[in-house]
Amino acid sequence: MQTEMRRIVLARRPEGAPTAEDFRLETVAMPVPGPGEVLVRILYLSLDPYMRGRMNDAKSYAEPVAVGAPMGGGCVARVEVSNAPDFAPGDIVTGMMGWASHWVADAEGLQTLDPDAAPISTALGVLGMPGLTAWVGLNEYGRPKEGETLVVSAATGAVGSVVGQLGRIYGLRVVGVAGGAEKCAYAVDTLGFDACVDHRAAADARALRQALSAACPAGVDIYYENVGGKTLEAVLPLMNVGGRVPVCGMIAWYNSGGPIAAVSQGSDLLPKLWRTILVNRLSVNGFIIFDHFHRYPEFAKEVGGYLRDGKLSYREDVAEGLESAPDAFMAMLKGGNFGKQLVKVSEPG
Amino acid sequence: MQTEMRRIVLARRPEGAPTAEDFRLETVAMPVPGPGEVLVRILYLSLDPYMRGRMNDAKSYAEPVAVGAPMGGGCVARVEVSNAPDFAPGDIVTGMMGWASHWVADAEGLQTLDPDAAPISTALGVLGMPGLTAWVGLNEYGRPKEGETLVVSAATGAVGSVVGQLGRIYGLRVVGVAGGAEKCAYAVDTLGFDACVDHRAAADARALRQALSAACPAGVDIYYENVGGKTLEAVLPLMNVGGRVPVCGMIAWYNSGGPIAAVSQGSDLLPKLWRTILVNRLSVNGFIIFDHFHRYPEFAKEVGGYLRDGKLSYREDVAEGLESAPDAFMAMLKGGNFGKQLVKVSEPG
Numbered sequence: 001m002q003t004e005m006r007r008i009v010l011a012r013r014p015e016g017a018p019t020a021e022d023f024r025l026e027t028v029a030m031p032v033p034g035p036g037e038v039l040v041r042i043l044y045l046s047l048d049p050y051m052r053g054r055m056n057d058a059k060s061y062a063e064p065v066a067v068g069a070p071m072g073g074g075c076v077a078r079v080e081v082s083n084a085p086d087f088a089p090g091d092i093v094t095g096m097m098g099w100a101s102h103w104v105a106d107a108e109g110l111q112t113l114d115p116d117a118a119p120i121s122t123a124l125g126v127l128g129m130p131g132l133t134a135w136v137g138l139n140e141y142g143r144p145k146e147g148e149t150l151v152v153s154a155a156t157g158a159v160g161s162v163v164g165q166l167g168r169i170y171g172l173r174v175v176g177v178a179g180g181a182e183k184c185a186y187a188v189d190t191l192g193f194d195a196c197v198d199h200r201a202a203a204d205a206r207a208l209r210q211a212l213s214a215a216c217p218a219g220v221d222i223y224y225e226n227v228g229g230k231t232l233e234a235v236l237p238l239m240n241v242g243g244r245v246p247v248c249g250m251i252a253w254y255n256s257g258g259p260i261a262a263v264s265q266g267s268d269l270l271p272k273l274w275r276t277i278l279v280n281r282l283s284v285n286g287f288i289i290f291d292h293f294h295r296y297p298e299f300a301k302e303v304g305g306y307l308r309d310g311k312l313s314y315r316e317d318v319a320e321g322l323e324s325a326p327d328a329f330m331a332m333l334k335g336g337n338f339g340k341q342l343v344k345v346s347e348p349g
Numbered sequence: 350m351q352t353e354m355r356r357i358v359l360a361r362r363p364e365g366a367p368t369a370e371d372f373r374l375e376t377v378a379m380p381v382p383g384p385g386e387v388l389v390r391i392l393y394l395s396l397d398p399y400m401r402g403r404m405n406d407a408k409s410y411a412e413p414v415a416v417g418a419p420m421g422g423g424c425v426a427r428v429e430v431s432n433a434p435d436f437a438p439g440d441i442v443t444g445m446m447g448w449a450s451h452w453v454a455d456a457e458g459l460q461t462l463d464p465d466a467a468p469i470s471t472a473l474g475v476l477g478m479p480g481l482t483a484w485v486g487l488n489e490y491g492r493p494k495e496g497e498t499l500v501v502s503a504a505t506g507a508v509g510s511v512v513g514q515l516g517r518i519y520g521l522r523v524v525g526v527a528g529g530a531e532k533c534a535y536a537v538d539t540l541g542f543d544a545c546v547d548h549r550a551a552a553d554a555r556a557l558r559q560a561l562s563a564a565c566p567a568g569v570d571i572y573y574e575n576v577g578g579k580t581l582e583a584v585l586p587l588m589n590v591g592g593r594v595p596v597c598g599m600i601a602w603y604n605s606g607g608p609i610a611a612v613s614q615g616s617d618l619l620p621k622l623w624r625t626i627l628v629n630r631l632s633v634n635g636f637i638i639f640d641h642f643h644r645y646p647e648f649a650k651e652v653g654g655y656l657r658d659g660k661l662s663y664r665e666d667v668a669e670g671l672e673s674a675p676d677a678f679m680a681m682l683k684g685g686n687f688g689k690q691l692v693k694v695s696e697p698g
Contacts, residue, residue: 277635286626
């Protein structure tokens with residue numbers, strides 16, 4: 001039995017985009033589980049944009065990570081030692097843990113996975129929090145109707161790829177926004193989107209809007225918002241009367257420090273946005289998946305069915321080894337990943 | 350019988366705030382009603398902020414007024430000549446007409462008023478479109494719950510005063526924002542608001558926010574938005590998780606020409622707003638009362654009852670004579686009115 005474990009802690013709070021110096025890899029004594037707890041060995045760690053917010057010392061939907069504390073995150077892990085009746089060594093589980101080789105977890109926060117039902121890593125992607133986020137946001141706040149047009153940003157990401165594929169299943173015209181020709185080709189050819197616009201090929205919000213307008217001849221009924229920034233500015237004027245904007249994320253702005261970086265049109269954007277909300281009677285709803293975990297069974301039944309029936313594709317971008325997590329995370333915030341970003345921390349066997 | 354009528358037309362499109370030269374008073378031949386039409390003499394003309402939008406040649410929720418055409422508006426009028434079976438000379442009616450001494454109206458767009466049920470001018474205020482706007486916005490998009498805190502801007506205006514009084518009737522803590530000590534005293538002493546903050550006494554959005562924060566010790570659950578600008582900037586950071594923002598107007602920005610005037614914090618406001626929507630899971634809904642006219646009977650039953658029972662106060666700011674309409678309108682856009690702005694065009698008798 002190992003006597004030490006490795007973990008990555010927040011070394012200091014980033015100013016703007018995180019750098020390698022904001023993280024520290026530590027080796028510490030292997031923790032011992034108390035009553036009702038289990039010691040697990042982490043197999044897969046999920047890297048998600050919301051983690052950037054937790055690195056700031058600011059009120060947000062998730063508590064800030066303390067400086068010196070390990071970065072948190074959703075994981076798939078193997079139970080090594082169990083002091084809880086429902087878990088035994090060798091069980092594969094998922095839950096909130098952290099950037100580490102091992103973790104002591106309260107058994108109440110864990111769920112057992114059946115490795116024969118679906119690849120275990122999907123518990124962090126299409127069948128996990130990102131998939132649930134896609135399904136809840138699209139259905140509850142997007143209120144899709146057959147024949148409508150859906151635009152989704154970060155279209156090939158863990159959330160966006162599910163949003164768009166669900167949109168197709170529901171009979172919508174689906175237009176993605178993604179960074180680069182390769183991702184756009186994947187969205188159309190593999191995910192089945194009707195079109196995908198490359199935001200890197202557009203010099204500014206105006207050019208992006210023109211490309212989107214051509215791809216959305218009947219306007220936009222739902223904009224599933226993951227990014228903010230230039231894409232938000234491009235899409236809003238295309239919204240139809242009665243349009244819906246589920247606000248799931250704003251990755252383009254996550255790295256902003258104190259004064260958030262100016263967007264291309266400068267200070268007149270808020271009045272323009274507000275006017276569009278009013279004139280086009282938009283319904284803009286922010287949501288956080290933590291408020292919707294109770295809908296997991298309903299989601300798993302529907303979306304698990306699509307996955308089994310071959311109606312949903314997914315793609316993973318797997319970094320190897322715990323020590324690769326900071327680089328993979330920093331790259332993801334800049335759109336460097338292609339598919340759901342995971343870190344493979346150890347082998348299941 | 351008079352052979353001429355007077356009307357005020359849009360002389361040219363304003364740049365920014367309208368000026369006297371943007372309007373022109375004309376005398377034209379008295380029109381003759383066709384089949385199904387009535388000729389009315391206008392008694393009261395309603396002046397409303399949305400009219401500013403119609404002076405621009407831009408897509409909005411109401412069609413632009415053509416240059417040279419009379420300004421439109423809701424009116425209370427007396428039927429002089431009727432070619433419609435349901436109307437007779439002497440009837441008092443209300444409907445969409447214009448800035449004029451007389452009007453030929455399609456009978457289908459008119460409703461008869463009972464002068465004994467309520468003062469006829471209330472059909473343009475508390476029992477008319479502003480009252481319906483208050484009631485629909487608060488109930489459908491504000492979704493009030495007893496004990497919550499409601500902030501309403503333009504608090505003593507035609508809409509805001511009804512929003513706040515309904516909030517009190519529904520058991521909410523109601524905090525107004527208004528311009529000047531006199532209006533604030535009226536909101537508290539006459540309308541029964543719990544508090545009212547004077548935005549003119551606040552040097553900037555930050556100072557306004559501090560004053561509002563003191564008046565809202567449990568945060569803000571509903572912000573009924575009529576104004577945009579500094580007040581929006583002040584209120585948003587005070588919103589509680591799950592808060593609702595019915596967006597009814599943005600009078601602070603109505604006069605903006607091409608590039609809309611910068612607000613105090615400059616270009617970082619949109620990302621801040623978007624972050625607040627996301628982190629606090631806000632529900633922001635623009636709405637236009639034209640979509641909700643079918644709810645008028647339900648509204649009239651409830652709110653008419655409050656008025657008869659003495660639970661609702663209202664106040665009118667009446668300009669005398671058609672020729673006073675442009676000045677009264679321009680003053681209203683700057684908050685110069687105190688109560689529902691009307692123009693008394695002629696005597697009922």
